[in-house]
Amino acid sequence: MKNGLITSRAGFDLDALAALDNVMSIDDLSDRQIQRARVIFKNGYGLSIIRGPGLTFGGIEGLFEIAPFDAEGQIDGSLFDEEDEGGRVLGYCDVEKVQHYLIKIGSIKND
Incomplete structure (x- = not known):
């Protein structure tokens, strides 16, 4: 995986996250302007995490913007x-807020 969105310098890393039992895949979609990852859990839900100075809510402060998505792949703010x-x-997220939603979204039980 290329050195992209969430590395240990940001407080946690994607490789460690990938080792969790409930993570199905992590796509690092970063480019030169924006750091971007999509974490998909085995329950079908996921979390998009982005950061880019001047391009995302909080990016200029080094904070993240996140968007949860449901099992159909649709962004779902009700999560x-x-x-x-x-x-x-949700913008202006620090590492702790991102980690909170990674745990929450990954823990949703399928009906």
Whole structure:
């Protein structure tokens, strides 16, 4: 995997995340302008994580923007916690907030 979105300098790394039992795949879609990853869990849900100075909400401060998606691959803002609701994406996320949603989205049980 190329040295992209979430490396140990940001507080956690994609390789460690990939070792978790509930992660199906991690796509590093980073380019020169934006760091971008899509984490897909075995439950079919996922989380898009992006960061880019001037291109994402909070990117200029080094923070992340995230978007959860449902088992059909559609962005679903209803998966955010009540205090974070209000849109399809959530900006200005620190590493702890991203980790919270990685755990939350990965733990959703399929019906």
